Amino acid sequence: MEGKSAVPEIHIKSYFTYVYVWIALLLLLAATIYVARMNFTSFSVLINLLIATVKAGLVLAFFMHMRYEGRFLKGMLLLTLVALTCIIALTFSDVWYR
Amino acid sequence: MQVVEEKRDYTKAKYGMWFFLFTEMLFFGGMFILYSIYRSKYPHDFHLGASQENLLYGSINTAVLLTSSLALAVAVLAVRKGRYRFSIFLQAATVLMGGIFLVIKYLEWSEKISRGIYPNSPVLLRMDVGEIIFFGLYYVMTGIHGLHVFIGMIVISFMVYFTATGDITSENYSKMENTGLYWHFVDIVWIYLFPLFYLIT
Amino acid sequence: MEDTMADESFYREKGFRSWIMSTDHKRIGIQYLGALLSFFSIGVLLGLLIRLNLIAPGLIIGQEAYNQVFSTHGIIMIFLFIIPGIPVAFGNFFLPIMIGARDVAFPRLNRFTWWLYLTGAAIVALSLFIAGGPPDTGWTFYAPYSIRTSANVGLAVFGVFILGFSSILTGINFVTTIHRLRAPGMTWFRLPLFVWTLYATGWVQLLATPVLAITLVFIILGRVFGVGFFDPSRGGDPILYEHLFWTYSHPAVYIMVLPAMGVISEVVPVFARKAIFGYKAVAYSALAIAGVGYFVWGHHMFTSGMSDTARVIFSFISFLVAVPSGIKIFNWVATLYKGSIDMKPPMIFALSFIFLFSIGGLTGLIIGSLAPNLQLHGTYFIVAHFHYVMFGGAGFAILAGLHYWFPKMFGKMYKERPARIGWLILFIGFNLLYFSMFILGYEGMPRRYFDYPPKYFFWHLVSTIGSWILAVGLAIIAWNLIRAVFRGEKAPMDPWGGRTLEWQIPSPPPSENFGEIPVISGEKD
Numbered sequence: 001m002e003g004k005s006a007v008p009e010i011h012i013k014s015y016f017t018y019v020y021v022w023i024a025l026l027l028l029l030a031a032t033i034y035v036a037r038m039n040f041t042s043f044s045v046l047i048n049l050l051i052a053t054v055k056a057g058l059v060l061a062f063f064m065h066m067r068y069e070g071r072f073l074k075g076m077l078l079l080t081l082v083a084l085t086c087i088i089a090l091t092f093s094d095v096w097y098r
Numbered sequence: 099m100q101v102v103e104e105k106r107d108y109t110k111a112k113y114g115m116w117f118f119l120f121t122e123m124l125f126f127g128g129m130f131i132l133y134s135i136y137r138s139k140y141p142h143d144f145h146l147g148a149s150q151e152n153l154l155y156g157s158i159n160t161a162v163l164l165t166s167s168l169a170l171a172v173a174v175l176a177v178r179k180g181r182y183r184f185s186i187f188l189q190a191a192t193v194l195m196g197g198i199f200l201v202i203k204y205l206e207w208s209e210k211i212s213r214g215i216y217p218n219s220p221v222l223l224r225m226d227v228g229e230i231i232f233f234g235l236y237y238v239m240t241g242i243h244g245l246h247v248f249i250g251m252i253v254i255s256f257m258v259y260f261t262a263t264g265d266i267t268s269e270n271y272s273k274m275e276n277t278g279l280y281w282h283f284v285d286i287v288w289i290y291l292f293p294l295f296y297l298i299t
Numbered sequence: 300m301e302d303t304m305a306d307e308s309f310y311r312e313k314g315f316r317s318w319i320m321s322t323d324h325k326r327i328g329i330q331y332l333g334a335l336l337s338f339f340s341i342g343v344l345l346g347l348l349i350r351l352n353l354i355a356p357g358l359i360i361g362q363e364a365y366n367q368v369f370s371t372h373g374i375i376m377i378f379l380f381i382i383p384g385i386p387v388a389f390g391n392f393f394l395p396i397m398i399g400a401r402d403v404a405f406p407r408l409n410r411f412t413w414w415l416y417l418t419g420a421a422i423v424a425l426s427l428f429i430a431g432g433p434p435d436t437g438w439t440f441y442a443p444y445s446i447r448t449s450a451n452v453g454l455a456v457f458g459v460f461i462l463g464f465s466s467i468l469t470g471i472n473f474v475t476t477i478h479r480l481r482a483p484g485m486t487w488f489r490l491p492l493f494v495w496t497l498y499a500t501g502w503v504q505l506l507a508t509p510v511l512a513i514t515l516v517f518i519i520l521g522r523v524f525g526v527g528f529f530d531p532s533r534g535g536d537p538i539l540y541e542h543l544f545w546t547y548s549h550p551a552v553y554i555m556v557l558p559a560m561g562v563i564s565e566v567v568p569v570f571a572r573k574a575i576f577g578y579k580a581v582a583y584s585a586l587a588i589a590g591v592g593y594f595v596w597g598h599h600m601f602t603s604g605m606s607d608t609a610r611v612i613f614s615f616i617s618f619l620v621a622v623p624s625g626i627k628i629f630n631w632v633a634t635l636y637k638g639s640i641d642m643k644p645p646m647i648f649a650l651s652f653i654f655l656f657s658i659g660g661l662t663g664l665i666i667g668s669l670a671p672n673l674q675l676h677g678t679y680f681i682v683a684h685f686h687y688v689m690f691g692g693a694g695f696a697i698l699a700g701l702h703y704w705f706p707k708m709f710g711k712m713y714k715e716r717p718a719r720i721g722w723l724i725l726f727i728g729f730n731l732l733y734f735s736m737f738i739l740g741y742e743g744m745p746r747r748y749f750d751y752p753p754k755y756f757f758w759h760l761v762s763t764i765g766s767w768i769l770a771v772g773l774a775i776i777a778w779n780l781i782r783a784v785f786r787g788e789k790a791p792m793d794p795w796g797g798r799t800l801e802w803q804i805p806s807p808p809p810s811e812n813f814g815e816i817p818v819i820s821g822e823k824d
Contacts, residue, residue: 007269008108015172022168029160036297048293056286063171063282073116080120083506084127086594088134091542095135097606110404110479117471121509128513128543132528135539218525227534234526
């Protein structure tokens with residue numbers, strides 16, 4: 001029954017926290033474009049996806065306040081992503097070995 | 099008992115929104131499945147296709163969407179702090195940035211269409227099969243993402259109205275927070291679409 | 300006492316508007332039930348027509364019409380009846396009551412799902428009647444045929460998309476309700492098992508249905524804009540369509556069957572006069588079925604040209620699903636052991652569920668293993684198997700639930716004798732109808748065929764006669780219940796001796812369920 005009786009507290013209290021996250025996101029954007037323009041070949045795709053994941057993680061953690069959520073939501077988010085990964089993996093078990 | 103009942107359950111609304119976002123993840127997930135499989139099948143064609151994308155447009159759009167997310171995140175915090183006018187300003191700015199995103203998307207699409215590249219076009223059908231798939235995925239994934247942006251703009255416009263009329267307050271902000279979650283999710287989808295379509299050259 | 304209760308009943312408000320705009324979960328549940336049973340009747344009639352054709356191919360309907368009839372039968376039965384099925388009717392009515400809440404978490408969203416459901420149904424119905432003709436693809440809409448055919452597949456697919464959206468929102472609503480609205484003291488392991496299965500089902504609806512949605516969008520885009528994701532001449536891969544489709548449609552089987560198992564888990568202990576054997580095992584096995592069932596879709600595709608590696612993996616995982624399903628069966632049977640069994644109508648239906656579902660489940664193991672599957676795939680064996688699971692399983696559970704909760708929903712008692720007679724006729728007809736199909740399939744009769752060599756005639760004839768008997772049984776059951784709605788005797792608060800919360804309040808329940816939210820104490824532990 002937690003959270004039912006009062007307005008939940010504000011976890012991020014300063015506007016500037018968001019601004020810092022935003023600056024980090026823009027720096028990562030610049031980095032990902034830079035990586036793509038340098039010819040790293042097959043690695044660059046991987047690095048770009050890693051950068052995208054870091055960006056998505058920042059948005060999730062701060063803008064969407066996932067950092068401050070309870071175990072349940074974090075767990076279900078993880079479960080959803082794991083489920084999607086398993087679907088992709090199982091589909092690849094067909095496509096790769098066909 | 100009655101007293102507890104009449105109090106607002108903030109967690110309930112938040113859970114509902116997150117569950118909806120989980121379904122959205124799998125909805126877009128279906129498209130990412132197709133993308134990953136076809137890319138592993140036609141790496142070279144995808145490479146060629148991506149080199150015809152306009153990196154400048156794509157980069158600007160990413161920056162615009164990230165900035166709009168910042169504006170909305172701050173707008174939600176502003177509502178909770180009771181600074182409604184500031185929040186309305188930021189929400190309006192978010193809608194505006196969503197609009198800029200769509201305009202740039204429109205320019206990008208019309209440039210391609212003028213070159214004859216769109217699904218089922220004679221020019222596209224003469225290309226290699228992998229490129230047909232690449233541009234098919236490009237139009238479908240950015241199109242459905244654009245639709246989500248458009249829906250988000252409408253929803254945020256309603257939030258501007260609700261904040262102005264006092265429906266949304268620092269005590270009753272669930273609508274606002276959920277709108278924020280949705281918008282940030284749409285942002286995350288774009289964060290992945292950007293490298294997949296513009297950067298794999 | 301009784302009279303004041305009748306005044307507070309949620310039926311008290313009269314008039315059309317008070318029903319169609321109501322956000323009362325009980326009224327929405329009743330409306331869903333009415334719609335479901337209407338679509339079920341149409342589906343049954345189409346099924347009878349299919350059977351009729353098969354004893355005299357060509358005399359009654361033509362080949363084109365036959366394709367359209369079996370496709371429509373499938374689409375209606377699957378998407379309009381059995382997938383929404385138990386959650387929207389019984390779940391809506393009883394979930395809030397069973398956890399001690401006044402309504403679901405989002406009552407207006409609940410109302411919205413009903414409108415979406417009706418819209419989706421109307422669009423599907425429209426696709427049957429406008430120019431172009433009903434879909435002739437079967438309910439699976441396999442690409443690339445579904446993208447090329449001139450029938451109204453686009454419209455039907457759009458209708459199913461909307462139905463899927465309705466289903467997702469119901470899932471979100473139920474999961475949130477179970478998390479946030481349990482009465483004080485209603486801990487997770489005091490939840491009735493029906494609620495547990497609705498919880499597991501809710502997650503499957505949440506995480507599987509969107510995959511169907513995007514697949515259907517691909518079909519529409521393929522038809523309208525020529526996006527060739529599944530067209531080999533444009534680099535597409537038709538088998539990927541099957542992957543995406545079954546990624547939803549196999550878990551959808553558990554959307555149908557899990558809540559059915561929940562109904563049985565309620566009925567069996569009440570009429571065995573015992574607490575359920577292994578409560579936690581039954582609860583966890585619901586989650587296990589939902590979880591494992593998510594990753595077995597490939598067993599629908601063994602003959603599609605999928606890789607051997609994938610076939611072995613999927614066959615293996617499919618066998619794993621049998622474990623939690625088996626746990627449930629054992630627990631029900633163990634509950635019966637040394638119980639004081641009272642063969643009331645709900646119990647008869649529940650016991651026949653256990654019997655028929657076991658046949659469906661065990662034949663599932665036969666076709667889940669690779670070698671027999673290659674022989675039996677695409678034959679009547681499959682048709683028999685899934686009718687034993689869907690109708691013998693989910694369908695009989697709906698009948699069990701209907702007879703169990705009828706007094707609570709309508710405040711009236713039905714007559715027991717006609718219910719028993721109806722059950723007997725239905726049970727005989729059912730087994731004649733579908734068991735013959737196992738034999739036909741084993742002998743090699745392919746499914747969806749309009750005509751066949753004479754050697755199959757005998758079992759087709761038995762099957763068709765079975766379909767008539769089954770229809771008589773259903774008619775008796777329906778007549779008995781409809782009669783009871785208008786002329787039944789007044790039902791007491793707890794006619795069966797049930798121990799869950801819905802039996803602690805008047806029949807029919809008052810509009811906010813509880814005068815005061817109950818506090819649950821740990822007698823059950």
